[in-house]
Amino acid sequence: MKLLEELAQSLERGDSQAAADSTRGAIELGLPAQRILDDGLIAGMAVVGRRFKAHEIFLPDVLLAAKAMYAGLALLKPLMIEQAVATQGKVVIGTVQGDLHDIGKNLVGIMLEGAGFEVLDLGTDVAPETFVDTAVREGARIIGLSALLTTTMPVMRKVVEAVEKRGLRPEIRVIVGGAPLSAAYAAEIGASAYCFDGISAVETVREMLGVER
Ligand code: B12
Incomplete structure (x- = not known):
């Protein structure tokens, strides 16, 4: 049309x-x-x-x-x-503690929202426990973390550990992105996936939540 x-x-x-x-x-x-x-x-x-x-x-x-x-x-x-357009599931996203870069995270949020997911954006400089508390409270099964600084990347590991410590794995999965990251780093810290960009984030989240398109 x-x-x-x-x-x-x-x-x-x-x-x-x-x-x-x-x-x-x-x-x-x-x-x-x-x-x-x-x-x-x-x-x-x-x-x-x-x-x-x-x-x-x-x-x-x-x-x-x-x-x-x-x-x-x-x-x-x-x-x-x-019209209750079906939401495909909830995703909590944010930039990790100590990091204020949010352009990439915002883009990923828009792409996910555009793909029909409900995005709970916690903003920047977010403490590990806040990610986990929000996911639990809101019933989100995916936490998306962004980091643009090599000094803040290790905070991602803390989020993964907090999810594990509270026995929330594998129900809650952690996906990570940001320019300095790699699939190897994601694997090293025990994250469920690394996403290069918004499109791959949408594909990954769809796959994880079993959403067909
Ligand atoms: C813009 C920018 C800033 C802006 C940020 C504005 C904002 N509102 O975000 C400002 C000026 C504030 C800034 C500040 C700083 N910055 Co800066 N910044 C950048 C710059 C130029 C671009 C980042 C960007 O927006 N890229 C565009 C977006 C679209 O790409 P992206 O973020 O990578 O996101 C994509 C993917 O990575 C992925 N993705 C990202 N997040 C997520 C999350 C999930 C869940 C998923 C699935 C995917 C995903 O999808 C996105 C879309 O495709 C980079 C250079 C670079 N090459 O990255 C430096 C850079 C990141 N900054 C750097 C530095 C050093 C700083 C400062 C420390 C500078 C200073 N001395 O004050 C401060 C730190 C402030 C802080 N505490 O965070 C360094 C980091 C070096 C390092 N090794 O850590 C870089 C690499 C520049 C450089 N070459 O030195 N910065």
């Missing part, structure tokens, strides 16, 4: 105003929230993610796309709640 294609393209261009206009237009047309989400916002963000991975576009473009996605999501959210 042309309007939803335009919505997707507005994300690719990073045009928040157009994204909001197209989303509003689609809502006024009476299209279901799920369809606006899938064929508009998620479709656009998926292209952006692929082009970023292929180095065809750069960080500022991704941030603009993310902003445009937020502009659309903000309008769509009340409708999603009203």
Whole structure:
């Protein structure tokens, strides 16, 4: 549908105003929230993610796309709640204690939210116990940790240990990401998975929660 294609393209261009206009237009047309989400916002963000991975576009473009996605999501959210668009499960995310970098974590959060997961974003500089307490309280089965500093990477191990100590494994899984990380480091600290970017985070979470697409 042309309007939803335009919505997707507005994300690719990073045009928040157009994204909001197209989303509003689609809502006024009476299209279901799920369809606006899938064929508009998620479709656009998926292209952006692929082009970023292929180095065809750069960080500022991704941030603009993310902003445009937020502009659309903000309008769509009340409708999603009203129409009870099935949430695929909850994911707690945050940047570990001592670390204030949040751009990558926010992008991953948007991608997960866009893919239909409920994201509980604890922000930055988050203590290990806070991750675990929130996951338990909210019934989230996945904790996603971000670290951009070599000095804060070891905090991730503390979160894994806290999950283990409380006997919450394997019900609660810990996935990790951030520029200095690697699959080898994730394995070393006992995390369930390392994700290179938002797309791989969505794929990993879908697989872990058994969500088909
Ligand atoms: C922007 C930036 C900042 C900004 C952060 C703004 C913000 N709101 O986030 C500011 C200016 C505040 C900053 C501060 C500092 N920074 Co800085 N920063 C960067 C920079 C340039 C870009 C990071 C970024 O946003 N990348 C873009 C995003 C999209 O990529 P990403 O974060 O990697 O995220 C992707 C994946 O990693 C993954 N991912 C990320 N998180 C998660 C989480 C999960 C669960 C999953 C599944 C996946 C995932 O998916 C994301 C999307 O694709 C990096 C350079 C770099 N090459 O990384 C330095 C860098 C990380 N910073 C660095 C340093 C040293 C600092 C400071 C200590 C500087 C100082 N002396 O004050 C402070 C530390 C402050 C603190 N306590 O955290 C160093 C770290 C070196 C090291 N070995 O640890 C770097 C590498 C720069 C360098 N080459 O020296 N920084």
